[in-house]
Amino acid sequence: xxxxxxxxxxxxxxxxxxxxxxxxxxxxxxxxxxxxxxxxxxxxxxxxxxxxxxxxxxxxxxxxxxxxxxxxxxxxxxxxxxxxxxxxxxxxxxx
Numbered sequence: 091x092x093x094x095x096x097x098x099x100x101x102x103x104x105x106x107x108x109x110x111x112x113x114x115x116x117x118x119x120x121x122x123x124x125x126x127x128x129x130x131x132x133x134x135x136x137x138x139x140x141x142x143x144x145x146x147x148x149x150x151x152x153x154x155x156x157x158x159x160x161x162x163x164x165x166x167x168x169x170x171x172x173x174x175x176x177x178x179x180x181x182x183x184x185x
Contacts, residue, residue: 102143
């Protein structure tokens with residue numbers, strides 16, 4: 091019966107909730123640099139938690155290269171979308 095209960099997933103979910111609540115401390119009246127540090131640290135920890143606990147990135151050794159390649163591609167697409175949007179809307183490079 092112990093093998094049927096997904097304790098790892100439950101602990102990952104609870105940890106995600108705690109990290110989300112910790113990120114809400116950025117709403118407090120603290121300096122901007124501290125807010126960004128809190129958000130960056132909690133975001134990195136939560137992203138890695140999601141990858142390893144819920145997406146099982148460490149379980150399949152045979153497809154590890156493809157998984158990391160897909161993550162790199164997703165990061166590339168996200169950054170191109172972010173900076174492309176900033177290029178167009180914030181910096182005013184549209185006609």
